[in-house]
Amino acid sequence: MLYSTRTAAEKRAALRAELATGRLLRLPGAFNPLSARLIERKGFEGVYISGAVLSADLGLPDIGLTTLTEVAGRSQQIARMTNLPAIVDADTGFGEPMNVARTVQTLEDAGVAGLHIEDQVNPKRCGHLDGKQVVDEDTVLKRIRAAVQGRRDQNLLIMARTDIRAVDGMQAAIDRAKALVDAGADAIFPEAMRDLSEFEAIRGAVDVPVLANMTEFGKSELFSTTQLANIGINIVIYPVSLLRLAMGAAERGLDTIIAEGSLNPVLGEMQHRADLYELIDYAAYNAFDEGVFNFTVEK
Known part of the structure; x- marks a missing residue:
């Protein structure tokens, strides 16, 4: 945390x-x-x-x-x-x-x-x-x-x-x-x-x-x-390298919005919200003070 x-x-x-x-x-x-x-x-x-x-x-x-x-x-x-x-x-x-x-x-x-x-x-x-x-x-x-x-x-x-x-x-x-x-x-x-x-x-x-x-x-x-x-x-x-990879993915995502009107075609390329929450250790913050963070991560 x-x-x-x-x-x-x-x-x-x-x-x-x-x-x-x-x-x-x-x-x-x-x-x-x-x-x-x-x-x-x-x-x-x-x-x-x-x-x-x-x-x-x-x-x-x-x-x-x-x-x-x-x-x-x-x-x-x-x-x-x-x-x-x-x-x-x-x-x-x-x-x-x-x-x-x-x-x-x-x-x-x-x-x-x-x-x-x-x-x-x-x-x-x-x-x-x-x-x-x-x-x-x-x-x-x-x-x-x-x-x-x-x-x-x-x-x-x-x-x-x-x-x-x-x-x-x-x-x-x-x-x-x-x-x-x-x-x-x-x-x-x-x-x-x-x-x-x-x-x-x-x-x-x-x-x-x-x-x-x-x-x-x-x-x-x-x-x-x-x-x-x-x-x-x-x-x-x-x-x-990581910046280039991230910016390349961001550009492709923006192009997808323009071309498709939605990001549905590239959802599989994104970091899932559950993975992001795990990486930043939301659970530890929740345990530290349930009065501030009290939620369930949707899978």
């Missing part, structure tokens, strides 16, 4: 322990708190909070228009609704090194288990679009050092994302990944790898966990969990 039964500190420690096993952790992107609860119900190991999804949810493109306040607020809503650890996209850190440290503490207060800071020029672009620019090495290393220094819970996972592969090539990505680890990054997120061998090259270059982004319609192939696990990838995210 209500929110997570695990504290943020417990979830951070759990994420660290899971990463230490070396197995692949699957983190679908939650587009709202309810979808985070569904991700947990289905047995995944964590929840990802995508900057692209947060932007899209506001009707905005993913070009650095969201604010720290917006990201932290949505992160808190999602993280507190699940016992799973949540990792959030912190873009470029929302400013210079001191701002990055504040970003880390603000997101720490929001209850996330980890976050990633990237090396794009601000305002950034979606990692799978052309025309990206990255900052010089000194600038991004200052961002990561500030992030590491800013955290108060040492179990908060500070991940460094690099977009340099699309700008300067694969060797530059390997070199930057190594430098980011030396600066204190707990994990590496190499964005827009072209094929499995490129992920494998990053995996072989660093001794910290590596994340693979399996976003649809991007630069990377959609590799299976088996393929990623076989080369030693530790985290795989599906950042926008």
Whole structure:
């Protein structure tokens, strides 16, 4: 009932322990708190909070228009609704090194288990679009050092994302990944790898966990969990997938109203009210205070 039964500190420690096993952790992107609860119900190991999804949810493109306040607020809503650890996209850190440290503490207060800071020029672009620019090495290393220094819970996972592969090539990505680890990054997120061998090259270059982004319609192939696990990838995210599925279904439903005048043809595609009530645990609220909730769910 209500929110997570695990504290943020417990979830951070759990994420660290899971990463230490070396197995692949699957983190679908939650587009709202309810979808985070569904991700947990289905047995995944964590929840990802995508900057692209947060932007899209506001009707905005993913070009650095969201604010720290917006990201932290949505992160808190999602993280507190699940016992799973949540990792959030912190873009470029929302400013210079001191701002990055504040970003880390603000997101720490929001209850996330980890976050990633990237090396794009601000305002950034979606990692799978052309025309990206990255900052010089000194600038991004200052961002990561500030992030590491800013955290108060040492179990908060500070991940460094690099977009340099699309700008300067694969060797530059390997070199930057190594430098980011030396600066204190707990994990590496190499964005827009072209094929499995490129992920494998990053995996072989660093001794910290590596994340693979399996976003649809991007630069990377959609590799299976088996393929990623076989080369030693530790985290795989599906950042926008649930939003795309939901919006696709919503569009088809609206088209059905226009074409048929009723949603009867697509009732079988909808989540039943009974399933929704089970997911949000209406029964527990009813038991807590029958004076507020007293009803029977119709089957």
